[in-house]
Amino acid sequence: MSDASDSTGAQPPSEPGAKPRRNLTWVVLPVAIFAVLVALFGFALTTGDPSRLPSALIGKPVPATEFPALAGLLEHGAPVDGFTSKTLAGGDVSVVNFWASWCAECATEQDLLGELKERTKVPLYGVNYKDKPDSARRFLGRYGNPFTAVGTDDSGRKAIEWGVYGMPETFVVNGKGEIVYKHVGAITPASLTDKLIPAIEQAKGAPKVGSALN
Template sequence: MPVLFFAAVAGFFAMALRSGDPSLLPSTLVGKQVPQGVFPPIEGLESANGKPEVGFTSADLAKGKVSVVNYWASWCMPCIEEHPFLVKLKSMADVDIYGINYKDRADAARRFIGRFGNPYTAVGTDAQGRAAIDWGVYGTPETFIVNGKGQIVYKHVGPISEAALTSKLLPAIEKARTAAGSIASGP
């Protein structure tokens, strides 16, 4: 009897895990300013020209240009799957992508970027995961579209796929740009 009970409960959990769309998880931050924070650089990470990466702050996300914030980690298998789509997003949308390396070791993060490439305009760290709580991050990867005023306008939970790139992220970026243009040229 206990074995049957356990099997039934395990079956329900398995069905729940497979049937849900993680991108439908609600975010109370959509429409609000990005949480204030400083994302220090990954120790020892250098840009393509050999200069040390400097990290970024939340103020960098409110400089008038639509941007993308991507939480990732070297130990995250879905982050590896989505990485080529971040590279593609950078070229297709001409946006600044800010990477936040989540609860990772600096050497592992450097290896990840060295192996898969660096699509990020700036890369910072959230070594303890404190900022992720403020951002409402459920787990990596998660991606946010931020308008030029520093407000979150869209949140994508889970890895970016080709379908998500074309049907969700690119339209959200374009909508944020259009909204910014209509505000700038208002009456």
Template sequence: MGEPSIPGAAPRRRRWLVALPLLGFMAVAGLFLVRLYGGDPSQIPSALIGRPAPQTALPQLEGLIQNGVQVPGLDPAAFKGKVSVVNVWASWCVPCHDEAPLLTELGKDKRLQLVGINYKDSPDNARRFLGRYGNPFGFVGVDGNGRGSIEWGVYGVPETFVVGREGTILYKMVGPVTKANFETVLKAEIEKALKAGG
């Protein structure tokens, strides 16, 4: 004689087995959401830190004149020998308007050079943007289709990078430069790069 069967036990067990994949999916999705939204997005690590800046050349912003001369586009050779701050921006980006005065202030520091990557923008709007706030950039590369920014590992605009004298990416800031992080974070990283010599 076998064990007496409990009515309804088998269907309950089958329901539990059917629910296992759904529970597994929910656990993985929950972990993904915690990793994605849990924490400060400006602290997203970049795989490019410690690596050479991308060797992506970008064309100049036609008609952007400074001191009577056309501002050059992005030439990767420009990173050699000088600490650079690379800012990815667009005229349609609201936080870019907020950070522009801080970048203009930073542009007065002659120990470094500012490089702008204009992301998916119209040339007229980009020139108007720089005319409104002042152009802090010694180089402005136009990234009309966004491919150059992908090479830089950009998640979205604005983003700012510090590149050392040897052309190595030393720091990445995701999100806007603000009064809160300008002195304590960005300028601190720039000072480190200036002292490092590399």
């Protein structure tokens, strides 16, 4: 086999204008992953159905989290409790709603959360996200409190563990504490009847109400 070096062992000079070849995998791979995520978000937004955003937690137990009670919140003169992930695994289907007083869409769905509780008879658990206690209490005083318990997530870290994209988001949890459905964005009359109630009834093992799930 011939050797490209001369008799002194020196390598011949590179051709003029030649550039060193680099491994671009570490550059291309993150860009490709980002492009896929952008495409998924774009699909959900352009179809007008943000609930189609992906969730890796569907079919899995809720994250091991504890939501302390909202300070100063009273119901009939008694403090309203917070809750934990263990609360959601007590055998009953439940709904968890992430909300904030500064979230305009949260206000639009508050009446529908009350309707959801009335029609399904399942407990609703609220998570007040990165909010001031007095602002959160005023919000519930103005728009109503449909929640069995109201916990808080002051830092926002627990919402990240739940895979929350933004306010509001609603989760249907089965009796074993597993997430079976996730709704991103404000609940509407259509999504209440066609999505959330069927998901709840399916989780309870009863015939689905309204339109079938997609």
